[in-house]
Amino acid sequence: MSNVAANLEELYAEVPPQVSLVAVSKFHPSEMIREAYAVGQRKFGESRVQELLKKIEELPHDIEWHFIGHLQTNKVRSIIGKCALIESIDSEHLLEYIDKESEKAGVITKILMQVHVAQEETKFGFAPDELIGYFKAHRFENLKATHICGIMGMASNTDDEERIRADFRAIAEVYRQIKEDDSLQLRGFDTLSMGMSGDWPIAVEEGSNLIRVGSRIFGERLY
Ligand SMILES: *Cc1c(COP(=O)(O)O)cnc(C)c1O
Numbered sequence: 001m002s003n004v005a006a007n008l009e010e011l012y013a014e015v016p017p018q019v020s021l022v023a024v025s026k027f028h029p030s031e032m033i034r035e036a037y038a039v040g041q042r043k044f045g046e047s048r049v050q051e052l053l054k055k056i057e058e059l060p061h062d063i064e065w066h067f068i069g070h071l072q073t074n075k076v077r078s079i080i081g082k083c084a085l086i087e088s089i090d091s092e093h094l095l096e097y098i099d100k101e102s103e104k105a106g107v108i109t110k111i112l113m114q115v116h117v118a119q120e121e122t123k124f125g126f127a128p129d130e131l132i133g134y135f136k137a138h139r140f141e142n143l144k145a146t147h148i149c150g151i152m153g154m155a156s157n158t159d160d161e162e163r164i165r166a167d168f169r170a171i172a173e174v175y176r177q178i179k180e181d182d183s184l185q186l187r188g189f190d191t192l193s194m195g196m197s198g199d200w201p202i203a204v205e206e207g208s209n210l211i212r213v214g215s216r217i218f219g220e221r222l223y
């Protein structure tokens with residue numbers, strides 16, 4: 001037995017009630033997911049399509065899977081209809097592709113737009129201005145089978161708390177600018193996903209209502 005149940009319990013004692021928790025189970029075996037499931041956890045996050053599909057087969061059907069990794073268009077079809085939320089839409093091309101495939105499959109796919117503010121060049125996502133521009137131009141109105149539920153973002157990978165806070169604040173600002181623009185008439189745009197094991201308390205202070213926590217629950221990942 002691992003400490004998964006105890007870690008979760010500790011975490012839930014700290015997370016405010018208005019904040020949802022995705023347990024990021026990538027690279028961890030299905031048995032550990034079962035331990036979290038047994039104590040009531042239902043939202044799990046995965047970043048690789050093959051691994052996600054294998055776990056969907058093995059695990060209970062009422063799990064809400066969040067896809068949080070970079071998604072290639074050639075893998076879209078295999079996960080359509082299987083995820084509660086795809087959090088990592090990092091290009092308009094990917095979004096349009098998901099919309100087309102969702103329509104074909106007769107499902108509505110819920111997604112978050114990933115915004116990039118962190119220092120690292122390797123992180124995916126829309127630049128803040130690009131994302132605001134996408135909404136102001138009302139391009140989302142062309143979507144037929146995709147529901148944009150909000151925004152996901154990551155802070156720079158650093159120990160500098162002020163930097164982390166500034167990154168989360170910048171992401172939250174993009175979220176608010178879009179959400180509070182009445183001319184857009186967005187419905188169900190209410191999710192701000194920010195914060196991981198090392199930085200979620202700062203993210204919550206800056207307005208996050210969905211955190212994605214992995215190693216704090218499941219331990220270090222063996223890549
Ligand atoms: C891996 C991952 C997490 C979880 O990271 P931890 O530091 O283990 O909590 C959260 N979000 C994304 C997008 C990830 O890829």
